Amino acid sequence: MQQRVIAVVVAAGGGSRAGGDVPKQYRPVAGRPMLAHAVAAFARHPAIDAVILVVPPGDEARAAALAGPVDRTIAGGATRRESSAAGVAAAEALGATAVLIHDAARPFPPADVIAAVVAALAHAEGAMPALAVADTLAQGRDGMLGDVTPRDGLFRVQTPQGFRLAAIRDAHARWNPAEEATDDAQMVRRLGGRVALVQGSAMLDKVTYPQDFAAAEARVQYEYRTATGFDVHRLEPGEELWLGGVRIDHSHGLSGHSDADVGLHALTDALLGTVAAGDIGQHFPPSDPQWRGAESGQFLRHALSLVRAAGGEVTFADLTLICEAPKIGPHRDAIRERVAELLDLPPTRVSLKATTTERLGFTGRGEGIAAQAAATVRLPLRIDA
Numbered sequence: 001m002q003q004r005v006i007a008v009v010v011a012a013g014g015g016s017r018a019g020g021d022v023p024k025q026y027r028p029v030a031g032r033p034m035l036a037h038a039v040a041a042f043a044r045h046p047a048i049d050a051v052i053l054v055v056p057p058g059d060e061a062r063a064a065a066l067a068g069p070v071d072r073t074i075a076g077g078a079t080r081r082e083s084s085a086a087g088v089a090a091a092e093a094l095g096a097t098a099v100l101i102h103d104a105a106r107p108f109p110p111a112d113v114i115a116a117v118v119a120a121l122a123h124a125e126g127a128m129p130a131l132a133v134a135d136t137l138a139q140g141r142d143g144m145l146g147d148v149t150p151r152d153g154l155f156r157v158q159t160p161q162g163f164r165l166a167a168i169r170d171a172h173a174r175w176n177p178a179e180e181a182t183d184d185a186q187m188v189r190r191l192g193g194r195v196a197l198v199q200g201s202a203m204l205d206k207v208t209y210p211q212d213f214a215a216a217e218a219r220v221q222y223e224y225r226t227a228t229g230f231d232v233h234r235l236e237p238g239e240e241l242w243l244g245g246v247r248i249d250h251s252h253g254l255s256g257h258s259d260a261d262v263g264l265h266a267l268t269d270a271l272l273g274t275v276a277a278g279d280i281g282q283h284f285p286p287s288d289p290q291w292r293g294a295e296s297g298q299f300l301r302h303a304l305s306l307v308r309a310a311g312g313e314v315t316f317a318d319l320t321l322i323c324e325a326p327k328i329g330p331h332r333d334a335i336r337e338r339v340a341e342l343l344d345l346p347p348t349r350v351s352l353k354a355t356t357t358e359r360l361g362f363t364g365r366g367e368g369i370a371a372q373a374a375a376t377v378r379l380p381l382r383i384d385a
């Protein structure tokens with residue numbers, strides 16, 4: 001039979017132990033809501049055919065908006081067991097032959113763990129990641145040490161817990177609702193199902209308490225991307241001259257689309273380049289009259305918002321203005337400060353350089369000003385963005 005493996009991401013808890021006003025599954029980790037990380041990991045995994053998200057009743061719309069590529073968002077129940085059962089029922093309705101039930105408070109399920117859980121279902125009714133306990137375990141009472149518990153054969157259990165559909169469906173159907181279950185795997189075991197252990201991962205550590213958010217952030221890997229931008233505008237008498245967001249008194253100004261701030265346009269393209277979001281002309285077409293005379297700072301802010309939407313953070317910007325006149329030196333600090341302000345950076349993370357072209361070419365003849373820029377951003381390392 002054709003396998004159809006559906007991931008059920010359970011984010012139905014109130015998350016009160018994590019502190020804060022917002023349930024923990026919606027709080028940001030590495031630039032996006034925690035639940036979005038696990039959803040993305042399953043959605044991009046080749047062994048997973050669909051993703052179902054289980055959230056507190058009434059929260060479906062808010063969660064779906066934050067979660068990313070989810071096939072179905074459903075309401076959970078009053079307990080973890082009921083939420084899990086709702087997820088299993090929804091997975092069955094979507095034609096699942098196997099389900100992976102995962103806790104959204106474990107935001108970074110590694111691809112190899114997902115693959116190992118799915119593969120183990122070929123020879124067991126269930127499978128789950130687990131880590132052998134490395135620390136000595138001891139009893140304690142009233143702050144005093146008691147007996148040591150042998151750790152041989154002890155494991156920390158994690159999720160995703162995977163099951164053949166019939167095994168988990170029957171386990172929920174036959175469970176005595178007066179009893180609370182520790183997890184889905186124990187329910188399947190109770191019916192005699194075999195649950196295989198696969199190698200777990202420290203990436204699966206759970207976010208429960210406020211300090212766990214910092215620990216989760218520390219597990220995120222980042223990549224740095226640098227991209228460039230280039231722009232030219234013509235110098236004309238009777239125009240205002242705007243360079244790097246600063247109005248400069250000069251005999252000529254730049255003409256063209258918007259305020260023709262060649263420096264901010266080059267920076268905008270550099271920022272757009274870091275998230276492969278096209279160029280400034282695609283976002284703000286010169287043919288669109290609403291951008292005539294527009295202040296170019298808003299273009300740069302828009303590019304910044306796209307970087308942030310990808311979970312990114314600008315770390316550095318570098319701008320070179322190429323012209324014979326005006327002299328940039330007297331305006332250097334003002335331009336650096338304005339660009340830094342637009343990018344929410346300290347001025348020490350904005351570099352401004354100026355050069356001439358030795359009276360050669362269009363810049364040398366004073367016909368126009370050119371600008372080139374580079375921007376560096378830090379993005380969480382992931383394959384789907």
Ligand code: MG
Pocket residue numbers: 231232233256257260261262265
């Ligand atoms: Mg331009």
